[in-house]
Amino acid sequence: MNTREMFKRAVAGGYAIPAFNFNTMEQMQAIVMAAVETKSPVIMQVSKGARNYANGTILRNLAKGAVEYAKELGCEHPEIVLHLDHGDTFELCKDCIDNGFSSVMIDGSSLPYEENIALAKKVVDYAHQFDVTVEAELGVLAGVEDEVAAAESHYTKPEEVIDFSTRTGCDSLAISIGTSHGAHKFTPEQCTLVNGVLVPPPLAFDILHEIEKKLPGFPIVLHGSSSVPMEEVNTINKYGGHLEAAIGIPEEQLREASKSAVCKINIDSDSRLAMTAAIRKHLAEHPGDFDPRQYLKPARENMKKMYIHKIVNVLGSDGKLAQQ
Ligand code: G3H
Ligand code: 13P
Ligand code: ZN
Numbered sequence: 382m383n384t385r386e387m388f389k390r391a392v393a394g395g396y397a398i399p400a401f402n403f404n405t406m407e408q409m410q411a412i413v414m415a416a417v418e419t420k421s422p423v424i425m426q427v428s429k430g431a432r433n434y435a436n437g438t439i440l441r442n443l444a445k446g447a448v449e450y451a452k453e454l455g456c457e458h459p460e461i462v463l464h465l466d467h468g469d470t471f472e473l474c475k476d477c478i479d480n481g482f483s484s485v486m487i488d489g490s491s492l493p494y495e496e497n498i499a500l501a502k503k504v505v506d507y508a509h510q511f512d513v514t515v516e517a518e519l520g521v522l523a524g525v526e527d528e529v530a531a532a533e534s535h536y537t538k539p540e541e542v543i544d545f546s547t548r549t550g551c552d553s554l555a556i557s558i559g560t561s562h563g564a565h566k567f568t569p570e571q572c573t574l575v576n577g578v579l580v581p582p583p584l585a586f587d588i589l590h591e592i593e594k595k596l597p598g599f600p601i602v603l604h605g606s607s608s609v610p611m612e613e614v615n616t617i618n619k620y621g622g623h624l625e626a627a628i629g630i631p632e633e634q635l636r637e638a639s640k641s642a643v644c645k646i647n648i649d650s651d652s653r654l655a656m657t658a659a660i661r662k663h664l665a666e667h668p669g670d671f672d673p674r675q676y677l678k679p680a681r682e683n684m685k686k687m688y689i690h691k692i693v694n695v696l697g698s699d700g701k702l703a704q705q
Contacts, residue, residue, distance in 0.1 A: 536585055556589070566581065
């Protein structure tokens with residue numbers, strides 16, 4: 382399914398739909414198990430890097446399998462969107478639209494304003510012929526987009542959002558209010574030490590609320606929303622890893638954002654951390670194991686636990702399937 386009705390209900394209901402990236406079968410399984418157990422709609426998203434890693438044909442068939450798997454697990458009416466994350470060209474978006482994706486993101490956020498509009502509009506005009514929904518982005522996040530963008534991140538300008546959404550016809554808008562990609566979202570110097578914990582500066586809720594006023598009820602998306610749980614980072618470091626100064630977005634802030642027009646929250650790094658922590662722990666404790674199933678099973682379990690936690694305790698999308 383596409384995101385249209387899903388987002389309408391999420392904005393009205395004050396919760397957000399989880400958008401989890403996947404590259405492997407184990408991530409797909411964990412996402413589906415978590416969504417079924419919590420009766421949550423879910424967006425499974427594929428990046429260009431995921432397509433390069435796993436092959437686009439394999440990933441979209443995994444997503445088809447995900448729907449069948451959800452039914453097999455007892456969910457009669459699963460709500461699963463297959464979404465292209467950070468599409469950077471019309472051709473990539475078209476390829477996904479032509480091959481069964483129900484939603485795409487065209488990320489022209491690093492382009493000059495008018496070029497971003499022209500590219501997003503071209504994708505929207507094509508996608509809407511096939512009832513595929515389109516996410517576009519205004520404002521630049523730090524992290525992954527730095528590869529294609531200026532080194533500086535900058536917040537979305539509320540004065541541009543009406544013009545941008547009207548002229549592109551996009552179905553949802555990703556904004557920049559202080560989140561960023563990856564597991565190192567802030568330097569320790571940018572944080573305040575509270576009870577031994579580094580607390581990052583808050584998200585720019587003032588900008589979010591201004592945007593909401595300009596576009597009442599319009600679906601807003603937050604990228605870069607992993608919270609980088611300390612317990613996973615500590616496990617990774619305890620069992621031979623070396624992750625320093627990994628800092629994410631505090632979950633209370635994402636919980637607050639979920640109650641607003643933010644109706645899609647992107648989480649990838651937390652899944653990577655959950656998987657790596659479980660694998661490192663398993664292999665350190667079972668040095669004789671060499672069957673991948675022995676360490677991928679606990680990795681899958683740990684990701685599933687994390688996804689359930691996000692759905693129930695952070696985004697509030699549990700129990701929100703239209704047909705239970
Ligand atoms: O926003 C980016 C996602 O985390 C995907 O990352 O391009 O390394 O697959 P990736
Ligand atoms: P994180 O790196 O914070 O998980 O963000 C993922 C994301 O925005 C995918 O588009
Ligand atoms: Zn992103």
